[in-house]
Amino acid sequence: MQLLDGKYVSEKVKLEIAQEAAAFLSDIGRKPHLIAILVGNDGGSETYVASKMKNCEKVGFKSSLIRYDLNVTEAELLKKIKEINEDVTVDGLIVQLPLPKHIDPEKVTETIDHRKDVDGFHPVNLGRMMRNLPCFIPATPYGIMMMLKAYEIETAGKHCVVVGRSNIVGSPMSILMARNANPGNCTVTLTHSRTVNLKEMILQADIVIAAIGKKNFITADMVKQGAVVIDVGMNRETSDQTKSGYKLFGDVDFDSVSEKASWITPVPGGVGLMTIVGLLKNTMASAKGEIY
Ligand code: GUN
Numbered sequence: 001m002q003l004l005d006g007k008y009v010s011e012k013v014k015l016e017i018a019q020e021a022a023a024f025l026s027d028i029g030r031k032p033h034l035i036a037i038l039v040g041n042d043g044g045s046e047t048y049v050a051s052k053m054k055n056c057e058k059v060g061f062k063s064s065l066i067r068y069d070l071n072v073t074e075a076e077l078l079k080k081i082k083e084i085n086e087d088v089t090v091d092g093l094i095v096q097l098p099l100p101k102h103i104d105p106e107k108v109t110e111t112i113d114h115r116k117d118v119d120g121f122h123p124v125n126l127g128r129m130m131r132n133l134p135c136f137i138p139a140t141p142y143g144i145m146m147m148l149k150a151y152e153i154e155t156a157g158k159h160c161v162v163v164g165r166s167n168i169v170g171s172p173m174s175i176l177m178a179r180n181a182n183p184g185n186c187t188v189t190l191t192h193s194r195t196v197n198l199k200e201m202i203l204q205a206d207i208v209i210a211a212i213g214k215k216n217f218i219t220a221d222m223v224k225q226g227a228v229v230i231d232v233g234m235n236r237e238t239s240d241q242t243k244s245g246y247k248l249f250g251d252v253d254f255d256s257v258s259e260k261a262s263w264i265t266p267v268p269g270g271v272g273l274m275t276i277v278g279l280l281k282n283t284m285a286s287a288k289g290e291i292y
Helices: 006-028 043-058 074-085 105-111 123-130 139-150 170-178 198-203 271-287
Strands: 033-039 062-068 092-095 159-163 187-191 207-210 228-231 235-238 246-249
Touching (some): 006 043, 006 139, 006 271, 033 074, 033 271, 043 062, 043 271, 062 074, 074 092, 074 105, 092 271, 123 170, 139 170, 159 170, 159 198, 170 187, 170 207, 187 198
Parallel strands (some): 033 062, 159 187, 159 207
Antiparallel strands (some): 235 246
C-alpha cells in the first residue's frame, strides 16, 4: 500500500498559489479576497471555516468572515449576498453549509454570482463542468483530481465506483471521473443508499471514492485487491485523547482496507486538506478573471 499524502500535495500546491497571489498583489495592488458567511455555530462548520480563513492568510489572500445568528432571516442573508456580488474587490464568496431549516440552500446558491461561486455549487458552474468548459469545480472533487494527478494515478479505462450522490461531492465527482480528461476517462458507477448489492458493486471497482458520511463503512471484504481508495469521510466524534477534543474518522476502515489497496488516502491528512486547496485555487482563478 502507498499513501496518497494530502499534507504533502496540499503544501506543494499552496506554495504555487502563494507565488501567484504575490504576483497578483504586485500587478493589481490588492490581495485575492475570499468572504465566508457562517450562520450559527455548529462545531464542524466552525472548524472548517476557521481552517479556510487560516489557509487564505497563509497563501497571501485576504479573508473575511461574516457571522450571523441561527435566527437570521433568508431575506437578510440574500441581501448581504447581493451586496457582496456587487463588490469588485471580492473574488470569492462561500456560504458554509448546512444552513438552518428556514433558509433554502438552493436560493442561497443561486443568489451568489456564479463568477464568485468558488464553491462551484451554482448551476452555471455545474452545467459548465458537465460540458468541460471553464468553471469553478466543487472544492472536494477538485482536490481529489489534483491528488490523483500529483501521484500520476492511471484512471483511463478504469472502473470508478463513487459511493454517495451528494451535490457537494458524489455527484460532481462522478461527472469529473467520466469526463474526457486526465484524470478522467473512467467508467463510472454512482452508488447511493438505494443501491442493491452495494458490496458487489464496490468489489468491482479499480477506484473507490467513499463519500457517504458513515464512519468506517467500507471494510476490506468490500474492496478488490490493488484498488485505489479515496476516503472523503469527515466523521467527527468527541474524544478525550486529542487536544481539540474531537477525533476524525473516515468512511473507510483504514487498518483493514490499507492491506488490500494499492493507494489510499488517510483521514485526517488526506482529502480534507486537498478540499481547502481546491477552494484556494478557485479563488485565485476568480481573482485572475479566468471564470466569466
Ligand atoms: N459544508 C461541507 N462542505 C462544504 C463546502 O465545501 N462548502 C460549503 N460552503 N459548505 C460545506
